Amino acid sequence: MGIPSELRDMFVSNQRPFLIASPAEERKIFRTKQCTDEGVRAGFRAASIACVASAVPTLAAVRMIPWAKANLNYTAQALIISGASIAAYFITADKTILECARKNAQLQDAMRQNQ
Numbered sequence: 001m002g003i004p005s006e007l008r009d010m011f012v013s014n015q016r017p018f019l020i021a022s023p024a025e026e027r028k029i030f031r032t033k034q035c036t037d038e039g040v041r042a043g044f045r046a047a048s049i050a051c052v053a054s055a056v057p058t059l060a061a062v063r064m065i066p067w068a069k070a071n072l073n074y075t076a077q078a079l080i081i082s083g084a085s086i087a088a089y090f091i092t093a094d095k096t097i098l099e100c101a102r103k104n105a106q107l108q109d110a111m112r113q114n115q
Helices: 005-012 023-064 066-071 074-114
Strands: none
Touching (some): 023 066
């Protein structure tokens, strides 16, 4: 039982699109991928910085502050550090992608006005 191979290949195959994209559409797709890649890079950079910036005080506090030593186990420490990193990643990636999309929209409007 299962999906016949012909149907499976039809669902899986993404190499042959149904429509041929115009050059303008291809440029738009390229800019979209470029914005996404830029957002991922900026998000990773921000997450790395946030990881270090939250790990140093968290680990120092667990060793020096009695309340933190008694109440923050390894799981809590990991959650604090990863929570800061995840938040930094998504906030920065979102802002970067939106900024890039805004620039692309302005560029597209300028190109329309010149035509």
